[in-house]
Amino acid sequence: MRPFETVRALVLLVPLSAISLVHAAQPTWPDKPIRLVIGSAAGSGPDIIARLMADRLYGVWNQRVVVDPRPGVAGLLSADIVTRSAADGYTWMMLTSQLLVATNAYTNHKVNLARDFASISLIGSVPFVLVVNPQVPAKSVTELIELAKKSSPNLRYGSAGTGASEHLCGVLFNRMTNTSMLHVPYKGVGQAVADTVAREVHMTYGVLPAVISMVQAGRVRALGVTTRKRAALLPDVPAISEAVPGYENFGWYSVVAPTGTPQDVLAKVNGEMVKAVKEPAFGEQLKGLGIEIIGSSRAELDAFRADQTKRIAELVKAAGVSLQ
Numbered sequence: 001m002r003p004f005e006t007v008r009a010l011v012l013l014v015p016l017s018a019i020s021l022v023h024a025a026q027p028t029w030p031d032k033p034i035r036l037v038i039g040s041a042a043g044s045g046p047d048i049i050a051r052l053m054a055d056r057l058y059g060v061w062n063q064r065v066v067v068d069p070r071p072g073v074a075g076l077l078s079a080d081i082v083t084r085s086a087a088d089g090y091t092w093m094m095l096t097s098q099l100l101v102a103t104n105a106y107t108n109h110k111v112n113l114a115r116d117f118a119s120i121s122l123i124g125s126v127p128f129v130l131v132v133n134p135q136v137p138a139k140s141v142t143e144l145i146e147l148a149k150k151s152s153p154n155l156r157y158g159s160a161g162t163g164a165s166e167h168l169c170g171v172l173f174n175r176m177t178n179t180s181m182l183h184v185p186y187k188g189v190g191q192a193v194a195d196t197v198a199r200e201v202h203m204t205y206g207v208l209p210a211v212i213s214m215v216q217a218g219r220v221r222a223l224g225v226t227t228r229k230r231a232a233l234l235p236d237v238p239a240i241s242e243a244v245p246g247y248e249n250f251g252w253y254s255v256v257a258p259t260g261t262p263q264d265v266l267a268k269v270n271g272e273m274v275k276a277v278k279e280p281a282f283g284e285q286l287k288g289l290g291i292e293i294i295g296s297s298r299a300e301l302d303a304f305r306a307d308q309t310k311r312i313a314e315l316v317k318a319a320g321v322s323l324q
Helices: 003-025 045-061 073-083 097-105 141-151 165-177 189-197 208-216 263-278 280-287 298-319
Strands: 034-038 065-069 091-096 117-126 128-132 156-159 182-185 203-207 221-225 251-258
Touching (some): 034 073, 045 091, 045 263, 073 097, 073 117, 073 251, 097 251, 097 298, 117 263, 117 298, 156 165, 165 182, 165 203, 165 298, 189 203, 203 208, 208 221, 251 298, 263 298
Parallel strands (some): 034 065
Antiparallel strands (some): 117 251
């Protein structure tokens, strides 16, 4: 080979060698801990689910998934934190039904869930339970409707706060049954349930894990669950839709990441999360919390989010909720 050709060949080979070295040096994701931000306090339902998932994924990747509770403004604080995080696969967020309510109820925020977050997976859903004080004469949803039509708005229902999912359960019930039971907001579902027991309000809609012990102890009477079918943990309690066809408003838990997160990372996380919830041992832990397991694909979560956004926006508008 002539000297000129030798030099030219070396010049052409150098970039190829450099490229090969760069690819060889790139770390395999994940090579450091991952942060999973939740919009509720430690010990809450989302926090418990997030920690179960974090433990399961540590066993897969040998990297910690650090659950980071950031309660505030009905979850909007956590969403704002995640939108300002790098879209590198190392920050996720638990997107719940309550956060979707908040983005519609609060007017002074810049979070756009459709624009700012890429879907990973819908983990599962959980019903709310319509519970009444045992002194309320209604023994069924049908009897409650009859009682409400005779005494509305004297019947009062508590919720975790104005614009909370429990509030919207009552709004939907009033709309679909042509009743006008009075909403009484509290600062949490625990207070609403306690005041139902104390007869300060007649009833409340509590997420299943928050009320099941009260139901089993007879301190409140469960009239119906808010999902289309009965809950496995309360098989003798009918769905409200059995008396009010079409009634449905449930809680749900999903995981998302900032828009722009690499597609291969999103696919990898989705695969492991779906695999986790389908495993008997892990699935039984979720079922023990009253959660109906879903484990969706990313496309299924996209469609679910679009449907829920429309539905919840209509309910928030019907409730007349506008918060600053």
